Amino acid sequence: MKTVAAPRVLIVGTGFSGLCMAIRLKEAGIDDFVILEKASEVGGTWRENTYPGCGCDVMSLMYSFSFAPNRRWTRMYARQPEILDYIRRIVDDYDLAPHIRFDSAVVAYDFDEATDRWAVRTAAGDVYRPRIVAAGPGPLHKPSIPAFPGRDRFTGNVFHSAEWDHSVDLTGKRIAVIGTGASAVQFVPEIAKQAAHVDVFQRTAHWVLPKLDRAITPTEKHLFRTVPGVQKTYRGAIYWSHESLIAGFMHPRLMGALERAARGLLRHQVRDTALRATLTPDYTIGCKRILLSSNYYPTLQRENVDLVTSGIAEFTETGIRTDDGAAHDADVVVFGTGFEIADRFASEHIVGRGGLSIQEAWRDGMEAYLGVAVSGFPNFFLMMGPNSGGGNQSIVFVIEAQAHYILECLKLMDGHEATRIEVRGGTQRDFNRRIHQKLAGSVWNSGGCDSWYLDRTGRNRAVWPGSSASYWLRMRRPGVDDFDLSSAEDRDEEDYRGPAVLEGAGLRLAVEVHLTGHLDPLDGHYHWYGQVAGDDRIADLKRPDAGVPTLRIGDGPLVDAILAERDPWGHFRITGVGAPPFALDDLLV
Incomplete structure (x- = not known):
């Protein structure tokens, strides 16, 4: 694997979401961005779906960017070739082609807590290290095919x-x-x-x-x-x-x-x-x-x-x-069995702060804040994420609101000289509690059917509980109190970099670690995490029969640890709960 670029922003996908984000960045004077596209041409959903009669069920005059109206629509409901043609012209009109890397399917996202950057790896082995990721793969790109016998x-x-x-x-x-x-x-x-x-x-x-x-x-x-x-x-x-x-x-x-x-x-x-x-x-x-x-x-x-x-x-x-x-x-x-909507990230490798995987974060179902930010995944923004869709409106309208919001979050980071922005867990939980209360009486939840709007838990993870106008208003400006903003320098006093001893399975290994952590307001415990420099012998400590490994720094306490898989740099992830192995100045454990 090789690092090929370290842009400020990495956009994934060249459908309406990815292109809208790119255009808004350029309009804000931000040219340091790259767009990764899994295919050899742009278009997203409208490149993939080419079946006979394919078209949009939203009127064409609403199915374009408000800032780039299409004067060439031929019908009130556009067909797929016209929509794809519009997307291609948008790329030309806004000179986006130099930013696009085709045939670059993303296979892994890993957050590097030492630098507050993501390592985004493609199937070809290229690694991009952006400060910000804006993922716009869209919900309608993974076909759902039932497993019929025979x-x-x-x-x-x-x-x-x-x-x-x-x-x-x-x-x-x-x-x-x-x-x-x-x-x-x-x-x-x-x-x-x-x-x-x-x-x-x-x-x-x-x-x-x-x-x-x-x-x-x-x-x-x-x-x-x-x-x-x-x-x-x-x-x-x-x-x-x-x-x-x-x-x-x-x-x-x-x-x-x-x-x-x-x-x-x-x-x-x-x-x-x-x-x-x-x-x-x-x-x-x-x-x-x-x-x-x-x-x-x-x-x-x-x-x-x-x-x-x-x-x-x-x-x-x-x-x-x-x-x-x-x-x-x-x-x-x-x-004609639709797409994997509710579980579309089930097989994605997305690992955020403290080694948290998206599967673990969403073990009880997809959840985000305003459909764009997920607690535990700093500097990572979704487009068309959970509960941001609508059952009655053009999705392009929603996409524009999200691109504006993400850009405002970048401005918020600049204003606070922050290298990391992460929605607070309490903010996300309160938001989801309220929207699911509102959705309980909606037709999607109480109309008497089983639909793709509802996931395996019976929760509606797809729809915004209100008008698109109300969503647009919520997306005008991010609340500074909704996010934790920090820089790597600010967190140095809560970090530890240096030697440690890792023991287990009859081994006593002198290793180099980089650890940090945070006090969780829900369980009242300190959660520490980080990485251990690559050493092939560490893999022996992960065997099922190896027991629980321990970690000690200097003369500090001996603490139980959990070892996870290797990250893209060859290091092992390590986590623990309770008294950390490193000293804390002002944090209550």
Whole structure:
């Protein structure tokens, strides 16, 4: 591994989140940043999803940066190629290409407490050592594929909608589509035009509203280009029409009008009463994501399309067998089963202060402060983190608010001459307690469905409990009392660097350590942690039969220690709770 750069800010991802952060940095006069992108081109979600009919279910005039309106939209609801084209032009217009490092998939983040910098390692072995990390991988980039029995037995083509295999010609093929969510309602009408037969496997019915799509007229395009404020007025009207729905999401009894509209579309487009009953959800509208489509219901009534509601028992060599014993032959299986939202960081290597992993920090579920900061992970900011999404508004609006907030945090660091900023644990806990109280009565939590909004614990880790306007207001300025701000020099008196003795498993090793710690206000104990300089013999102390190792500094106390894995520099992490092995001047233990 080699360190290739030590920028002030490292941005991960070139979707809307990463690019917005980069633009805001440049506008603030900060050019010392690098953007890492796992793929060979920009685009994020809109690069990955290329399935037939792929498009946005937010009106296009709201689906662009407020500071960079797109004058080239051709439709009220943009399709994927147009959105990707807009993202590419943003990179050119703001001269972001020199900052981007393509084919740089991040595989590990490790915080170095001695320097208050992160070590960010890529799959190629390059290491970046930024002061600040702004991670914008987005929630819709890891496909979720259920583990159906016998899947490996199927001899045909299988792929997820977000990994569409365009080399597979669907003409005249028998296609099994698993899932009826937001992607499926877009691609099913398209593939049904060329397939011999399509079986659509529905586990749960969705509420569908008509998609009021149309071409943007030449007159409108002319006005957008030539008359100041016209496109902004359109955007404002769309924003506030979406914003008005939040009262219903927070108070489900107010969702009656939307449900009547959805029932009206179903009644108008599906004449068969049995099929209509199968397509009618048994939960309050809004509990799951509301789908927008004007051609999905008609497609399900084509002669070459069948809706299958019996559960999938197994895959066979030639197709799918359902719980009722029926065999459904298929040449191609397409998963429209969504993405890993609630557990999207489950396999990520992110290790913060004191060797704390993101998995340990989130052992009871994802939790952040305002969706951007996580206690225990200094100088690390998420974009589109827990409880920052919305069920009724353009995500680009939220992204802009977050980029502004992160930039303000950088200014806060500058004003305090700090090298470290970390949200306080109490601040984060109080914030999450309040938002989950608010979400308890929302349609997402109490609407009677099982959705991706809720994680395995039943908590809603996805949605902001209020209007996007209220979120925007919260993100205007970070509260200085919400964060611990410090510099490496300030913490020297609470650190220890030097020799120590590590014992265990019959070994007595003279080692070099760097230790620090903090008093935890919750348990009242001092938590100390740091690193032991690399020594291959230390690995013997980590054996399951080695017992608990001990550490002593000089004539100080002998204390129990916990050894963790090696960090990117070859050192071992070490932690302990209680009296530390080094002296403290003014801290109560």
